Amino acid sequence: MRTLITADHVLAFDGTSNTELRDGAVLVDDDRIAFVGPRAEAPQDADRTVELGESLLMPGLIDLDALTDIDHLILDSWSAPEHARRLQWSADWFSRRQHVFSAGQRRRIREIALVQLALHGITSYMPIASEVHSAWAESADDFLAMAEFSRSLGLRGFLGPSYRSGVNVVQGDERVVLFDEAEGEAGLADAIRFHDTLRAWADPLLTPVFLPCRIETLTPELLAATADAARERGALVRLHALQGDFERDWILEQHGCTPLELIRRQGLLDDRLIIPHGVFLDVNPRVWGEDRGDLAALVEAGVSIVHCPLTNARYGSELETFARYRDAGLNISLGTDSFPPDLIRGIDTGVSVAKVQNRSLAAGDLAGYVEAATLGGARALHRPDLGRIAEGAAADLTAFRLSDVRFGPIEDPLRNLVLSGSARDACLTMVAGRVVMRDGAIDGIDLRAVREDAQALFDIMRAGYDERDHRGGAGGLFPPVFPLAGERRAADGDRH
Numbered sequence: 001m002r003t004l005i006t007a008d009h010v011l012a013f014d015g016t017s018n019t020e021l022r023d024g025a026v027l028v029d030d031d032r033i034a035f036v037g038p039r040a041e042a043p044q045d046a047d048r049t050v051e052l053g054e055s056l057l058m059p060g061l062i063d064l065d066a067l068t069d070i071d072h073l074i075l076d077s078w079s080a081p082e083h084a085r086r087l088q089w090s091a092d093w094f095s096r097r098q099h100v101f102s103a104g105q106r107r108r109i110r111e112i113a114l115v116q117l118a119l120h121g122i123t124s125y126m127p128i129a130s131e132v133h134s135a136w137a138e139s140a141d142d143f144l145a146m147a148e149f150s151r152s153l154g155l156r157g158f159l160g161p162s163y164r165s166g167v168n169v170v171q172g173d174e175r176v177v178l179f180d181e182a183e184g185e186a187g188l189a190d191a192i193r194f195h196d197t198l199r200a201w202a203d204p205l206l207t208p209v210f211l212p213c214r215i216e217t218l219t220p221e222l223l224a225a226t227a228d229a230a231r232e233r234g235a236l237v238r239l240h241a242l243q244g245d246f247e248r249d250w251i252l253e254q255h256g257c258t259p260l261e262l263i264r265r266q267g268l269l270d271d272r273l274i275i276p277h278g279v280f281l282d283v284n285p286r287v288w289g290e291d292r293g294d295l296a297a298l299v300e301a302g303v304s305i306v307h308c309p310l311t312n313a314r315y316g317s318e319l320e321t322f323a324r325y326r327d328a329g330l331n332i333s334l335g336t337d338s339f340p341p342d343l344i345r346g347i348d349t350g351v352s353v354a355k356v357q358n359r360s361l362a363a364g365d366l367a368g369y370v371e372a373a374t375l376g377g378a379r380a381l382h383r384p385d386l387g388r389i390a391e392g393a394a395a396d397l398t399a400f401r402l403s404d405v406r407f408g409p410i411e412d413p414l415r416n417l418v419l420s421g422s423a424r425d426a427c428l429t430m431v432a433g434r435v436v437m438r439d440g441a442i443d444g445i446d447l448r449a450v451r452e453d454a455q456a457l458f459d460i461m462r463a464g465y466d467e468r469d470h471r472g473g474a475g476g477l478f479p480p481v482f483p484l485a486g487e488r489r490a491a492d493g494d495r496h
Contacts (some may be wrong), residue, residue: 003028003433004046007057007399009413011370012036013388018371020413026057028395031204031432036389050435054403055427056413058370059387060123060396061343062377064158064238064306065276065335068113068127068146070458073338075465075478077314082173086477089132089169090470094178100133100464103142105457110146112454113341114153115445118437120341121398121426124156124377124386126209126238126274128337131162132468133461136183137213138162140194147198147206153445154436156205156396158236158381161194163187164213165222168246170470175246177216184222188212192229199233205432207381208235215241215259216250223266230272236381238274238306239263244317248280248287260294271302274380276335277312278305284320295328304331304380307372309350311337318353326368333377334369342423343373344400351418366414399428 010024013036025042027035035043076087089097101109110127117125127146131137138161150157165184166177195208210230212218218226223239230237241247241259251259260281263269280287281294298305305325312318319325325332334343351364378387385394400417402410407420417425429437436442465477 001030001048001433002034002046003048003050004042005050005052005057005397005399005428006039006042007052007055008402009056010036011056011058011389011414013059013390013393015390018367018374018388024057026389026397028397028430028433031395031434033389033391033393033395036391050428052399052401052428054410055399055401056417057389057397057399057428059374059389060156060398060429060431061121061373062124062333062381062387063117063122063336063341063343064126064274064333064377064380065128065308065337066113066117066122066125066341067129067336067339068110068125069129070109070454070461071339072130072132072461073311073314075462085170085173085175086469086471087132087465088175088470089167089468091169091171091178092470093468094167094169097135099135100461101457105460106142107145107149108453109457110142111149112450112457114146114150114155115442115447115450116339117341118153118155118429118442119426119440120343120423121400121429122155122341122343123396123398123429123431123436124158124381126158126211126335128276128335129162131164131167131213133464136167136180137164137187140190140197143194144197147201151203151205153442154205154431154434156386156431158207158209159194159198160209160211161187161191162211162213163191163222164217165219166217168217173470177250179219181219181221184219188222188225188229195229195233195235208233210235210237212237212239214243214247215239215262216247220255220262220266223262223268227267231267234272236272236274237268238276239268240277241275242280243277244280245286260297264297269297269301269303272382273301273303274306274333275303276306276337277308278325279312279317279319281320283324286317295325295330299329302331304333304376306333306335306380307350308335308337308346309353309369310342310346311335313349313353314338318350318357321357321363322350322354322368323358323363323365326365331376331379332372333380334373340423344418344421344423344425347373348418366418370414395430395433397428397430398426400425401427
């Protein structure tokens with residue numbers, strides 16, 4: 001099948017960097033790009049034509065920290081520390097833990113999340129889920145079910161179940177990590193089973209990887225065993241690390257070294273390691289505020305980080321700084337890490353934060369952020385055929401409509417998209433030459449049912465916090481922004 005796609009603006013790759021092509025065309029031959037150039041010079045032997053008109057056609061967006069869960073950020077990104085501790089597991093829950101959702105509900109959660117990725121222009125993803133509502137972590141069977149749905153939907157997934165040796169809990173009034181090392185060992189064995197099973201499928205859209213949980217929940221032994229398993233299989237490892245005060249303080253106390261040094265000691269520091277979020281390095285003012293070699297160590301090893309600018313901002317932390325990391329030569333990819341999976345809003349947030357941090361409008365490196373969402377992700381994945389519109393590259397494409405009157409006059413398609421639009425303006429998601437989403441519709445997907453099911457599942461997740469709260473759910477865990485009118489009247493009546 002040969003498909004000719006035309007658009008007023010095409011972000012093409014010239015072999016070195018991106019370039020904007022006006023009134024452009026891209027010919028897709030099966031799963032590869034066969035032509036990129038002016039519409040007037042496009043081959044005329046296509047089997048079908050997709051005319052996008054006043055749109056920006058881009059390389060498919062790569063999300064390496066893609067939420068495949070019901071998001072909890074809406075619940076826990078507003079709290080003071082003492083209240084935030086109530087949203088962790090209690091020590092009591094640790095001893096009687098269980099799944100909040102059934103296997104069928106967990107499967108539906110992941111289906112809903114993947115639909116959202118396609119609706120927001122994501123073509124390649126690496127999943128992230130919250131273990132807060134799990135009995136421990138994820139399972140191979142859970143992920144085999146997700147892999148089946150992912151390939152039927154048509155997205156490109158880099159998949160593996162999460163696993164861990166410990167979990168953050170509140171004991172008394174203190175946050176600690178409680179461990180069950182047998183759970184970690186079983187989780188890695190399950191992840192290996194998943195890896196080897198998925199590799200045997202030989203599906204070009206599905207790549208098995210290792211996705212352990214946060215570094216402070218992993219024993220040194222489990223980190224080392226992960227490194228060995230990945231090395232034997234030539235697999236990527238994504239490890240959440242270098243992302244917070246508690247993580248750094250805990251690892252220093254427990255192991256006598258920084259998280260980065262622990263990663264190195266256990267054999268994980270190499271070019272197949274991907275680290276979200278990479279914020280708490282020595283250059284961060286909350287660590288040392290000066291360069292003591294952390295960036296150079298990451299660059300020398302060939303590590304990639306996953307920058308999640310929107311989620312980081314919502315939790316009150318950012319890279320110090322995007323420009324400093326890039327200038328050091330560190331490969332930066334992007335992730336969403338929360339709902340919505342909107343990399344356009346993420347880019348806008350990152351650019352705006354950079355301007356504030358550097359007190360300079362010139363520091364808003366829009367080109368750098370767009371490259372992180374495309375070329376940076378491809379480099380992290382060791383996939384030079386992704387993240388670019390060039391002849392011979394994989395036909396993974398995303399387009400955003402620019403014709404809405406709310407965009408205003410178009411000056412530059414990327415600046416207009418980031419300043420006036422969002423990933424909700426996506427009008428095409430194509431993976432390996434197959435149209436996954438067009439104009440907000442996905443074949444075979446009932447979006448009304450997606451919305452209704454998402455609400456029902458969210459309500460179940462929200463209710464589960466009361467059972468895990470170390471204070472027993474007393475006092476209302478999630479007060480509204482303003483009190484509900486009836487509740488305020490009742491409270492006023494009680495005072496009188």
